Amino acid sequence: MNMLPKREQISPEYRWRLEDIYATDDLWEQDYKRLKDMLPVIKSYSGKMDSAGTVYEVLNLKDEINMIAEKLFTYARMRRDEDNGNSVYQALADRAAAIITEVQSCLSFIVPELLSKPYEVLYGFLQEDKRLELYRRYIEELIRQKAHVLSAQEERLLAMMGEVADAPDAVFTMINDADLRFPVIKGENGEDVELTKGRYIQLLKSYNRRVRKDAYEALYDTYGRLRNTLATTYNYNVKKDVFYARARKYNSSLEASLDDDNVPVSVYNGLIDAVNSNLGLLHRYMALKKRALKLDKLQMYDVYVPLVEGVKKRIPYEEAVDTVKNALTPLGEEYVDLLDKGFKGHWIDVFENQGKTSGAYSWGCYGVHPYVLLNYQESLDDVFTLAHEMGHALHTYYSNAHQPYIYSHYRIFVAEVASTLNEALLMHYLLSNIKDQSQRLYLINHYLEEFRGTVFRQTMFAEFEKVVHEKAESGIPLTADLLCDVYRDLNARYFGPDVETDHRIAMEWARIPHFYRSFYVYKYATSFSAAIAISQRILQEGKPAVDRYIEFLKSGSSDYPIELLKKAGVDMTTPEPVQDALSTFEDLLNQMEVGLNEHMA
Template sequence: MKQVMKRSDVPAASRWRLEDLFPDQKAWDKDYETVKSRLGEMGAFEGKLSDADSIRQCFELEDELSLMTERLYVYASNRHHENTAEPVYQALLDKVKKLAVEVNGSMSYITPEILALPADRLEAFVADPALASYKKTLEDIIRQKQHVLSKPEEALLAQVGNVAQAPGTIFGVLNNADLKFPLVRGDDGEEVELTHGRYIQFLESRNRDVRKGAFEAMYGTYGKLRNTLAATLGANLTKNMFYAKARKYPSALEASLYGDKIPVDVYDNLVAAIHESLPLLHRYMELRKKLLNVDELHMYDLFAPLVDEYKMDITYEEAKQTVLESVKPLGDGYAAIMEQGLEGGWIDVYENEGKRSGAYCSGAFGTHPFVLLNHKDNLSSMFTLTHEMGHAIHSYLSDSNQEYRSAQYTIFLAEVASTLNEALLMNYLLERSTDPKQKMYLLCYYADKFRTTVFRQTMFAEFEQLIYARAEKGESLTHQELCSIYYDLNVRYHGAAMTVDKEIEMEWARIPHFYRSFYVFKYATGFSAAESFAKQILTEGEPAVERYLGFLKSGGSDYSIEILKRAGVDMSTPEPIRQAMSVFEQLIGQMEQLSGAN
């Protein structure tokens, strides 16, 4: 087995260039001391935020200190991730985390103090040319006003904060530490302990007995704690309903969407449009049943491979070239930035001893983004490369076209650019594939992305909507009710071709996202928006490209829905989801044709 190289052995061309942030440790130390020494300046504005000039100066200082802290953090974090066993950078990261807490603490008075001003004065500040750069910040503060309580009430709510974390904390400890899964039989016939990490590997096994054994062991274990897990999830619902009521929101869902100014219609439209498209998922389940050649399709067959393992060996150099070719529909300017990123010290490419696993894109305003990879010579790693570079170019264009405060885009928008790059890469590969086996492999890979990211996440979102609706009417949510709602959703979503196993009724108990309430729908909307963009770009050409580049340049300068709408994707209607579903329908059609199943 090839040994993992040491960090010192990684060639310079395969490393990110963090020197572009700070040339050396001395420069980092200097900025750290500057932030430390200037924290006192922040306090000088407290009690004085009553006129446009003092507010502008306060915001300018806030931006300056925040950006310096962000740069310090990104450098320390990225250095630490190069080799997590290196104590020097672990200490540096701890140091800057403590600094960030101090910085945030020094600024905590700003919003409450501005909110305490009379409404007419706040409106005048929004219209004041001297505060033009901070118009959206002030609008956000004004929007919060009706949901901010008196000082004593706010102090009381702040004290409740630690108690409020309890349901999520208890679930985390239970799920990650206390739950012990039994031994199950693997592909080699040996018994091995089931874990969260191994579960998906077992479900991807070609051996049906292995899949079934892992599935039954997983949900059998959760089933033994059904009362505790129902009480824990119930406590999380109670917490969110308490906060929504205390802050005068009509519902927990509206409280959750308010910050990003996302209408409830967006959530409802997603669920309604997916219901409308369920016949497509049913058709895909039918196809999966035929391709697996089984009499009954079970829940534990959902991740089973549909084609003989088709190995695609793709070196990093080949992956770079393919990704560059695949984004050509976005024009020369986009391709040039992509090339600059691929060759210009943005990317840390290969695994090395102690390096953080996975992949991400990070960065600080004013310097290029940084992408961490652990590249393997396969299809998945090529998709990871284009995905992370989608994030990187979104950040690069936002930073290049926006001021610091308006450059940061929301979570609601975050996955659009990365997923669009994946859609273009898949389109490029499918158009050029001449080997039927390779084509089927690609189609399966892509169809499962739709199943897991759009249908499955929407089913989760609908489950949340249903249980909150019941709880807000004062109805009880015992484990029987939770299991019944969840089981019925699985029956509805997967259709007649699927034998919905009784055990799946406990799946709600193992989804950590239910403790980040009303979050999962963003995966489905982001994926749908990206597919809608891809379809427009590939059919319309330049006008659609210009709209899309406008989206990338907008950062967080407006509310997410408005930014997307200007670019031609209106998430307040079901249309983008329908466009994404038409792509899914084409995939299924091609799979049926190739397999002779139509």
């Protein structure tokens, strides 16, 4: 039977090297103790931030404390992600989460104390001590958000709530990654295959409809048996959002979430409006898929199947690495050299193993190179995932190298630009080097799937989050039935009349980890649109566009996300980027319809 290997059975060359953060767990313990000793020191400044020099000392010490806390937390969580069933690193991750809450509590006096001072006093401090120039943007950003900052005591109470507030996410993670087990199904050749989240999409791409149906039903029936538990968990995650928004005097959870990036609510709503106005394109794509697959009605387990049969090449990891490097050469020699450094330097954890966190991500801490978690399955999708996550990693590398700690963390609103741009360049490279018409159609289909999964699907997710948060804010209980009804209705509207929306897909909300990072997913769609625009400029203009883009990567959070994108040539406050992306989708769909007619003739 095709069972997942244990962690120790994965060759070291395919495992990341977390020893670059802490060579041993004992060194982690030493930093943990050092951080504990620093907390009383910074607390002693409470009520004493009455001079420019003291303000600088506090802000500088705050950065040092946060750097150590981030390092502790990153190491512990990534160790746990290697195998969520490992009790040693479950405990370490719990301790790291607890001390993060303690840190936030100890630092909670800083912002209210600064904002208790008149503006002229704060600007006077900036003039008086030139060392504070480093913190000018930080202080000006606090002033912008002053209406939503509470008293020192209230801020401390909110900070103390941090660990409790994280409970829904922690519970979901344990259910989803540690406890949940899926059935064994029969593969294409009748072999036993253990269904996992990592294998699920690959099984849905099988040309054997029985395999797709079995995988689909097994996955959602498993989640369905926990529907009330998962609904309760998500309900309290939404309640947390509503609580914090009201505590900080925002009009809604959505406004509270977007304000951190200084993004108007109109950008979020504008995305949903633009995509809803173009749902006819997705319906056309589904109709084409139904005809290509020769089905009377598409089921949800049919929508992932490639339209061109016979292109089923398995891509070894080493081949994927070479392909990504070649595809990203338009970004310049320095970028490709850094990429190679990551591939050879144990930044990446490649293959799935028992207990490993599902999906893929890039993460790290200041002062250490970034890391990438994969669950590589040798598909074309996985090659794109590799390019995607290395886009994140190099964005982090550039930001950390060129920004002080306080501005090194780029905002999530721009976080998906670098990753999606890498995917766009990879697609351009592959299409430019493919001669075979079937393979070309396969790639165009893959690009259409990227649009479907990123622009249409993530916007549907964003609309789901908006609807359920509004219901919670109106006092409507988020029961399992309500969540399923909302999701089923959205799924039917987005996919259109050629796709059957059944009771199983209504449970899809229950398996989406990003819903525990509320109002995050819309940024995939906006970033995708921005990345398409920037990638086209790079391919057309060459070095000038590359130079602007690299400067963007170096910028971290040194300006508001929308302003950083404007400097790179894209204005997300207008509908043009999203509409242009959807026009690109329409052009690809036209090519696919013509090519498929010829292919099927």
